[in-house]
Amino acid sequence: MHDNKRDLERKSSAVTLSDMEVFIFPELIYSLVLANIMSPRIWRWRDDPWFDGLARMKPYRRILRLKQYIMDHYIFNLDLDTWGLTTKQKEIERFRGFIDEDTLARSNALFGYEGDKYYFDIDIRTHFGLDKYEGDVIPYWKTETVEAMDAFVHKPDYPSGAGECVSLATLYAAALFIVARIPLKDIYLMATPLHSQNLIDVDDGILTNNRRLVTKNMWFNGTALSAQARRALENERVTLVAHETGCIHTVYRQATIDPSIYAHFSDRLRGFLRTPLSKEILGSFLRHDRGIQKCFQFRLPIHGVDHYAPMERIFAYEHGGPYNITDNTRDKLLAEVDMEEFQERRLPSRIVLNDLEDFVSGNSPDMHDAGDVEGLKREFASDCLSADIAIESLRKFCCTEPRLPEAQDKEFVGGTAPLGIDPDMSREEIIERVESIGTGNEAAAMAFYACRDLNRTEPEPFLKAAFQRNPVAVRGAREMSAEELAEKIAALPGESIYDEPGRLAQPDEVWNFGRGDGAEKALLLASVLHGRDNDADIRLIVENSAVTLKTGSFERRFSSSKGLRNQTWAVPES
Numbered sequence: 252m253h254d255n256k257r258d259l260e261r262k263s264s265a266v267t268l269s270d271m272e273v274f275i276f277p278e279l280i281y282s283l284v285l286a287n288i289m290s291p292r293i294w295r296w297r298d299d300p301w302f303d304g305l306a307r308m309k310p311y312r313r314i315l316r317l318k319q320y321i322m323d324h325y326i327f328n329l330d331l332d333t334w335g336l337t338t339k340q341k342e343i344e345r346f347r348g349f350i351d352e353d354t355l356a357r358s359n360a361l362f363g364y365e366g367d368k369y370y371f372d373i374d375i376r377t378h379f380g381l382d383k384y385e386g387d388v389i390p391y392w393k394t395e396t397v398e399a400m401d402a403f404v405h406k407p408d409y410p411s412g413a414g415e416c417v418s419l420a421t422l423y424a425a426a427l428f429i430v431a432r433i434p435l436k437d438i439y440l441m442a443t444p445l446h447s448q449n450l451i452d453v454d455d456g457i458l459t460n461n462r463r464l465v466t467k468n469m470w471f472n473g474t475a476l477s478a479q480a481r482r483a484l485e486n487e488r489v490t491l492v493a494h495e496t497g498c499i500h501t502v503y504r505q506a507t508i509d510p511s512i513y514a515h516f517s518d519r520l521r522g523f524l525r526t527p528l529s530k531e532i533l534g535s536f537l538r539h540d541r542g543i544q545k546c547f548q549f550r551l552p553i554h555g556v557d558h559y560a561p562m563e564r565i566f567a568y569e570h571g572g573p574y575n576i577t578d579n580t581r582d583k584l585l586a587e588v589d590m591e592e593f594q595e596r597r598l599p600s601r602i603v604l605n606d607l608e609d610f611v612s613g614n615s616p617d618m619h620d621a622g623d624v625e626g627l628k629r630e631f632a633s634d635c636l637s638a639d640i641a642i643e644s645l646r647k648f649c650c651t652e653p654r655l656p657e658a659q660d661k662e663f664v665g666g667t668a669p670l671g672i673d674p675d676m677s678r679e680e681i682i683e684r685v686e687s688i689g690t691g692n693e694a695a696a697m698a699f700y701a702c703r704d705l706n707r708t709e710p711e712p713f714l715k716a717a718f719q720r721n722p723v724a725v726r727g728a729r730e731m732s733a734e735e736l737a738e739k740i741a742a743l744p745g746e747s748i749y750d751e752p753g754r755l756a757q758p759d760e761v762w763n764f765g766r767g768d769g770a771e772k773a774l775l776l777a778s779v780l781h782g783r784d785n786d787a788d789i790r791l792i793v794e795n796s797a798v799t800l801k802t803g804s805f806e807r808r809f810s811s812s813k814g815l816r817n818q819t820w821a822v823p824e825s
Contacts, residue, residue: 260345262712265700266757267720269334270392271342273417273442274490275349277500278507278693280421280440280447281493285698287397287425288672289682291750296320296430305430310453313431318464320430321423325400327461328413331380331390334759335722338387354502391720394418396701397425399756402748402764416461420447423459427451432674435495439516443487450516456523471526471648473538473577481651484524488654492516495670497694499656506661507693517655524651528616530608534577536648537604538566543644546635548601549576551585551593558593562604565592600634607631618646668692705815706753715823717758717774718781724762725782736779737807740772745810747771752814769809773798774820776807781822791820 264272265279273279287293296302301320305313343352384390395418403413414422420440427433427449437452451457455467460480469477490501494516497507506513526532537544547562565576565588574584597603610630616623624642631638668691672681686707689696699707728736740761747768748756758778761767767775770793777789777800792799793815799808 257348259712259715260349262697262700262708263715263719265697266703266713266716267391268394268417268701269720270394270417271346271355273394274355275346276697277491277493277498277503279697279701280417280442280491281495281498281694282697282701283394283396283417283421284424284440284493285670285685285694286701287421288428289678289685289698289702290397290425291678292397292401293422293426293429294678296426302430306432310431310433311457314427314433314451314453314457314464317423317426317431318462321419321426322462323411325412325414325419325422325462326409327415327419328403328409329380329415331384331392333723333763334391334393335726336384336388337391337720337722339389340387342389350502391722394421396703397422398748398750399760399764402760402766405764405766417442417447419461420449420459423449428674434673435670436512438494439520440491440493441489442491442493443483443489445487446483448483450520450523452516452519456519458523467523467526470523471532471535473535478539484653485647485651489656492656493694497667499658499661501656504660504662506656506658506663507667508663510658510663513658517653517658520653520655524653526649528611528618528645528649530611531577532649533608533611533645534575534604536645537562538569538577539648540644541566543636543641546601546633546641547604547607548598550603550605553590553593556595557597558595559597559601559603560588560592560594561598561601564588602631602633602635618649666691668695670695703749703755703757704751704753705755705813710818710820711823713755713757714820717778718822719825721758721762721778722782723759724775725779727762728779733780733805737776740767740776741807741809743767743772745769745772747813752812755813768813769811770798770813770815773800773807773809773811776800777802777822780805787822789822793818793820 261276264276265282268279268283299320302316305316308316343355392415395414400412400414400418400422403409404411424438424440427438428435433451433453439450439452441448441450449459451459458465458470458480463476463480465477465480470481471477488501492499492508492513494508494512496509496512499506499508499513537547541563544563544566545561548559549562549565551558551560568584568588569575572584572587574580574587576584607630614623614626616627618624628638628642631641668688670688670692672684676684685695685698700712703713705713731739743761744766745768746766748760748764748766755774756767756771758775761771761775773791777791780787780802781789787802789800789802792801794817795814796812797808797810799806
């Protein structure tokens with residue numbers, strides 16, 4: 252593909268940031284992080300009373316404070332219709348010079364990816380709502396800036412801001428840097444075909460998982476929340492890792508991330524996902540694998556006589572309470588168990604958890620040592636379950652091996668200009684720094700396109716995205732005449748979801764959130780008219796305080812406070 256066409260495609264992709272666009276241009280995920288860092292929105296969080304005294308807290312406490320703020324202000328949203336529909340063939344044709352169709356199908360959920368057997372078992376396309384799209388039709392599945400996340404409050408039935416997993420991961424990365432003052436060197440973004448999350452290199456490590464945080468202890472506690480958090484790394488390969496030094500992608504041979512940084516990340520992630528077997532971990536495994544609980548029983552001496560209860564009944568008493576059978580609150584939990592759950596006769600074909608705990612405590616078995624594994628199998632022997640299957644499940648619970656892009660298969664290319672920003676810099680200093688390194692840093696070069704800042708970028712990429720990838724308004728206005736549509740748009744509140752001069756919302760953002768500056772309203776009207784007639788000669792006359800749309804004898808003028816440079820916009824070529 253010609254370099255100029257590729258460059259335009261990448262820049263316009265930085266504007267719309269769909270799932271597929273970020274997959275094709277992996278540097279864009281960090282461009283969105285930088286766009287959020289340069290936004291005034293997250294910087295205002297510092298002034299919220301919720302963060303009073305944050306500077307005196309240790310990093311982990313600061314991160315917990317931030318987590319609760321995000322939990323209170325954003326919900327996870329995967330409404331696939333929000334940003335409209337496209338077709339597989341259209342997207343394949345668009346990126347034919349970038350990636351082959353088979354690779355795309357193996358790596359992207361919108362193009363048939365099913366992952367391992369786990370995903371076939373739960374019917375992943377139904378799980379994500381993709382099954383309702385028949386044939387060639389797929390959703391755009393776009394990623395939101397912090398401004399677009401905040402603007403969901405203007406949509407019906409959204410009580411707060413919202414965003415999908417990539418939006419939340421990039422929001423977290425920016426907020427960790429700005430509010431929790433975690434250096435960017437300690438934040439790694441990871442994407443799998445169906446999920447995005449971050450590793451924060453603090454203490455034993457912390458994973459972000461949509462709005463929540465997962466510590467190493469939580470990863471191994473066996474709860475339903477940890478099971479959900481484990482799903483992506485247990486069942487999918489990591490297609491992309493992004494860091495301030497660059498990125499590495501499973502498909503592309505060249506990697507821009509610093510190889511020593513990537514090696515450190517790989518070691519830290521593997522360390523997070525592994526733990527030695529202990530009686531506490533054994534108990535967490537049983538909590539995690541409900542199917543195996545029916546093969547265990549718990550022994551409790553009552554008035555000097557051993558009594559036994561089904562393990563699933565004991566675990567039932569944990570639900571909704573603060574006590575666990577697997578930690579130092581065991582006695583408190585047992586005090587709440589109805590004694591009628593126990594009987595004197597040992598339950599047939601069930602393993603006594605207490606005996607297995609004693610074996611694990613006394614032998615400290617290594618799950619990678621063949622002799623230790625054989626010893627465990629003997630202890631797990633039962634008519635109720637296969638010891639081989641149980642031990643393999645336990646091994647996987649204790650040690651998840653992440654399927655990361657293989658470093659030995661990559662060519663690490665140097666020469667990327669370092670970002671050189673830190674939490675002690677002001678927002679203005681960071682913007683100046685990002686702007687100054689744009690020629691030597693791909694993520695920085697695309698950051699102002701992700702910001703939608705038309706006073707710092709040429710307009711063609713923004714216009715290409717606006718006219719070609721905003722189908723929601725076109726469909727929503729299909730029954731309106733041009734005059735009716737113009738009146739409806741003019742009547743919308745005149746406030747942009749982007750606070751600053753030069754930064755414009757895309758047409759479907761204006762339509763979805765029901766508001767916009769005059770420049771955005773004019774572009775929305777032009778986008779819909781173009782959607783009705785691709786051959787229409789549409790011109791937008793941009794002045795500092797107004798934008799005028801002209802097409803044939805139809806003309807509308809909208810006042811604007813965006814302070815745009817005087818220019819004329821036309822529909823870009825397809």
